[in-house]
Amino acid sequence: MPRKLALKRLTASDLTLFKWHLQHHPAGRQKGFNLDTKILVDRLYPQLGEPALIPQPRFPLDLYLYGPGLAPANNLQRKILKQQKNWRLNGELIYNPVENPELYNVLVPGDYALFEFSGDVTPTTANVVLISCALTADAGIHAELVRRFPDGSMWVLEESLIQEVLARAMPPAGHPLYDWTETSFLEDAALGGAIGIEAINSRRGGRGISPEDFMRSRRNAEATGVAGEELLNAWLEGEQRAGCIQAFEWTASVNAVAPYDFRIIDADGGGRVVDAKSTVGGFSNPVHLSLTELMVAVHGPEPYDIYRLYEVGESGAKMRVARNIGQSLRNTLAAxxxxxxxxxxxxxxxxxxxxxxLEEEIPLIVASGEELL
Structure with missing residues (x-):
């Protein structure tokens, strides 16, 4: 579930993946981006490090190249492969698109490629934003990256760092890197939220979101929901051991269309139902309720609680609780x-x-040796 983000400083041999650079600035026999094993395998995809069943394994990759500058996505089919001891993004040479015949010519050694990989076991999709020092739209981002990464060639990134870079660099509206920091809006849009849809269309100048990115956002939102339920289940197990509740059941684990996720028997023997609402964003992100959930919350027969899990990540989450929400939503249902x-x-x-x-914020921490998803 955590985003697989990486930054690479491009070398002359990396640039030979582009047809124009191979013709005008050949640099050895390589035709692909080198991908640091310590990043790709050790940090992002450990299963790539397991013994392969065939020599020189190859993994097809749906590649989306954005930029340099404000250039939109160029969708290509390439592959990630292992040659000797090195992993590379390889395949056919990349030509300048017909509508922008000099697009990739401005790239030089020392420019950057920011990767977002998708795929649980192996990379299946990569969104790559190219940053050129020669273009005004990229100049501020390039300078920030040089300042923050003076040494090395490839690094794992956190989304928060990208937000910091954008805040300092302030590239023009429509820069493709802005799309990477809209996680909460994408999540909301994937769940059908009007706020997320409106924000994305506004920030992206009406170009919206590709069907592929939308489906990926929906899968991420679903994974966040499952991760939140797993965290809450573990927390409730602790509450039961401590005697704070008598018993509970994870209803959604056996009934996917149940109007709540858990049923709890309090320490005094009373029953309550609980819906876990999880987000990778902050507490203030919208909570999504179905009509059925609203009806059960209002009409009971048991009190209906919302357990809001936010900032859900690989290390855990934070949680706040709203008790018996039916009282607050009775007028909404009546309307x-x-x-x-x-x-x-x-x-x-x-x-x-x-x-x-409730004001209390409850930390939910993944135990050492466990994984969230």
Whole structure:
């Protein structure tokens, strides 16, 4: 579930993957990007380090090249392969696109490629943003990267660092790297949230999001939901051992369409139902409720609680709880009676501030040796 982000400083031999550079600035026999084993294998895809069943294994890669500058995505099919001891992004030479016949010519050794890999076991997709020191749109980002990474050739990145770079560099609107910091909006849009959809269309100048990126965001949102439930299940096990609750069941693990995720028997013997609402973003991100969840929350028969898990990541999450939310949402459900016959609302986006969340913030930490997903 954690994003697989990496930064590479391009060398002359890396640039020979581009047809123009191979013709005008040949640098040895290589035709591909070198990918540091310590980054690709040791940090991002450990299973690539296991003994291969065939010599020189190859993994097809759906490659999206953005930039340099404000250039949109150039979608290509390439592969990642191992040659001797080295991993490379390889395949056919990359030509300048017909609509921009000099696009990649401006790249020089010392420019950068920012990678976001997708794929659980092996990389299957890579979004790559090329940063050129020669272009005004990239200049500030390039300078920040040089300042922050004076030594080395490839590094693992955190999304927070990209946000810091963008805040200092302030590239023009529409720069493709902005797309990498819209995780919360993408998550909201993937869940059907109007706020996320509107924000993405506004920030991206109406170009929206590709079907591939949308499906990936939906898969990520689903994975975040599963990870949140796993964290909450582990926390409830601790609460039961401590005597804070008598028992609980993970309802959603056996019934995927249940209108809640857990059922709890309190220490005093009373029953409650719990819905885990998880996000990789902050607490204030919208909470999504289905109509069925809203109806059960309002009409019971048991109190309906929201456990809001936020900043969900590989090390755990934070959590706050809203008790018996049906009281706050009774008027919302009643308002639906005014809708014309034949019109039904399927879901709702609710700001957490509308619900009565307790102030206590509960840390949920993944135990050493465990993985979130």
């Amino acid at each position: 639906l009676s005014a809708l014309p016959e034949g019109v039904t609302v399927d879901g709702f986006s609710i700001r957490p501030g509308y619900l009565d969340f």
